[in-house]
Amino acid sequence: MLFYxxxxxxxxxxxxxxFAAEKGxxxxxxxxxxxxxxxxxxAYLKINPRxxxxxxxxxxxxxxxxxxxxCRYLEALHxxxxxxxxxxxxxxxxxxxxxxxxMILMPPIGAVWVHTHPFTARLPGRNAEWGEANxxxxxxxxxxxxxxxxxxxxxxxxxxxxxxxxxxxxxxxxKFVGCGAPDxxxxxxxxxxxxxxxxxxxx
Numbered sequence: 789m790l791f792y793x794x795x796x797x798x799x800x801x802x803x804x805x806x807f808a809a810e811k812g813x814x815x816x817x818x819x820x821x822x823x824x825x826x827x828x829x830x831a832y833l834k835i836n837p838r839x840x841x842x843x844x845x846x847x848x849x850x851x852x853x854x855x856x857x858x859c860r861y862l863e864a865l866h867x868x869x870x871x872x873x874x875x876x877x878x879x880x881x882x883x884x885x886x887x888x889x890x891m892i893l894m895p896p897i898g899a900v901w902v903h904t905h906p907f908t909a910r911l912p913g914r915n916a917e918w919g920e921a922n923x924x925x926x927x928x929x930x931x932x933x934x935x936x937x938x939x940x941x942x943x944x945x946x947x948x949x950x951x952x953x954x955x956x957x958x959x960x961x962x963k964f965v966g967c968g969a970p971d972x973x974x975x976x977x978x979x980x981x982x983x984x985x986x987x988x989x990x991x
Contacts, residue, residue: 791815791858792835792843794822799961800855801842805991806953807859811866815844823907856886859950871950878945885944885951892932893958896925901965926967930959934973941982948983956983 793801808815820826820841828839836843836853844852844861852858863872873879902908903919933955937943944951959980962968969976983989 789816789847790845791817792820792832792841792845793817794820794827794841797961797964798822798841799957800840802957802960802991803855803953804842804844804858804862806957806988807862807871807950809988809991810871810948810953810986811862811869813862813866856890856950856954859953871948871953873945873949882944882949882951886954889933889951889954889958893926893929893955893962896922896929897958897962897965897967900926900967901961905965923967926962927970930962930969930973930976934969934976937975937979940975940979943979948986952983956980956989 791804793805796802804815820832822841826832827836827841833839835845835851838853840853842853842855842858844858846852846861852861860872863870871882873882899922900919902911903914903922904916908914933943942948942952943955959969959976969980971977
């Protein structure tokens with residue numbers, strides 16, 4: 789296998805690195821520099837026509853893109869410890885919270901990133917007004933997760949799961965973008981401190 793990776797602050801490759809670290813999987817990797825626009829090179833577009841990282845090339849030459857799809861593939865190969873659940877209810881809860889991170893929190897953060905951050909200044913179609921308008925949506929989303937985490941150690945179940953990986957990487961990326969969680973989100977920040985203390989968080 790060969791994992792096409794990009795360093796922090798890119799959140800999606802980091803999801804896979806944390807997932808692999810939790811399972812003790814060593815992924816041979818190749819760095820793709822987003823700053824140097826290597827993800828848009830002709831060579832990389834043959835691997836992933838969308839021009840995004842991460843991507844995983846299997847031993848038989850198949851390519852899997854999208855971070856959660858890569859993690860599901862790795863889970864099937866290495867079931868323990870289970871990070872997508874084992875019982876029908878666990879699987880459903882984890883999927884529910886993964887979807888909520890990706891559908892409630894990530895879109896407004898992405899809008900702030902694309903439309904306001906200096907790193908994306910050369911992207912076509914930027915609309916600073918739209919980007920700034922999304923900061924309130926980011927705050928509202930963080931407050932939803934803060935309320936949801938009150939009295940809980942982990943987001944989806946009583947164990948660390950893929951849902952926690954998605955939320956911690958998204959939360960860290962939001963801080964880099966300049967729209968981090970409000971200081972008064974006590975439950976969310978306590979959860980973040982807890983999961984960030986895991987060795988895998990440094991991946």
